[in-house]
Amino acid sequence: MDLVQLQRQLVDYRTSLYHEGFLDEQFTQLQSLQDENNPDFVVEVVSLFFEDSERLLNELSKALEQQVIDFKRMDAQVHQLKGSSSSIGAHRVQKLCIVFRNYCEAQNVEGCLKCLQQVKHEYGIIKTKLESMFQLEQQILNAGGSIPV
C-alpha cells in the first residue's frame, strides 16, 4: 500500500472510531497536545490507560469473587477507571463505568458482574482499535510520511 493510501486509511479509521462512539473529543484534545517536544505523548498516555485499566479490571474481578464483597472499594476502583477512560476519550468504557458505579452503590452483585463483563469487552475492543491505529501511524512514519490531522 502506498503512502497516500495509508494516510487515507488512517483518516477513515479514526473517523469511524468517533462515529461509532469509541472515542470522543477528549482524544482529539490529546492529539492536539502532541508536538515536536513530545512526539509520543498520545501513545504514552494511552499506554498508561492500558496499564491502569488492566490492573483495575483484575482487581474488580477478584473483588467480585470474594465471600464478602467490598462495594465501597469497588466503587473507588470503578471511579478510577471512569476517570482514566474519560481522560483519554474512551467514550464507551467511560459510559459503562457510570452504570457500574450505580450497581456498586446499590450493592447489586449480579449487576456488577454483568457490568464488569461489558467493561472488559469494551476495553478489549478499544485497546485493539487504538493499537491498530498506532500501527497504521507507525507505518506512515516509516514510509517517510506525516500523520494527517
Add this chain to the structure above:
Amino acid sequence: MVMAASETKFHVLAVDDTLIDRKLIEKLLKTSSYQVTAVDSGTKALEFLGLNNNDHHDVEVNLIITDYCMPGMTGYDLLRKIKESSSFKDIPVVTMSSDNIPSRINRCLEDGAEEFFLKPVQLSDVNKLRPHLMKRRTQTNVNKRKSMDEIVSPDRARARYNELEVK
C-alpha cells in the same frame, strides 16, 4: 535560593493521585507556558510548599491546582489547609473533579477555591488561570517591595517577626 520574583514563567503546583491525569495537567500547563511541579498527594504538596516545617519556604508557587478525590487528604482538605495558613493563604487554589456534584463544587468555591474544573480538563479551562495569576503578581510585587525595605535595620527586622503569626 534567592527570593526574587521570577518575572518570566508562573509556577503551578499540580496535585493529582492518578498518573494519567498528572501527565495531562502537566502537559496542558506546560503548553500554556507555565512552569509545573506535579505531586501525587496533598501531603506531598504541603511538603513541597514547606508548610510542614517552620522555616521560611524557599519555593515560589503562584497557583495550586488540585484534584478533589484523593486518598488520605482530599483536594478540599488541602484547600482548607492552604487557606488557613498565614504564609500560603494568598496562593490561588483551583480544584478539579471528574464528578459533577454541585454541593461539592459550591463548597470548594465558598471556602476559597478560585475555580472548579470538571475533568477532563481542557486547554480552555487552563486559559482561565491567567487572570488569577496576574492579579496576585501585582499584589505580591507590592508586598515584596515592602518586605525588602524592612530588611535594612535590626529594629525593622524585629517588627517583621512580631507580625508573623504564631500557629
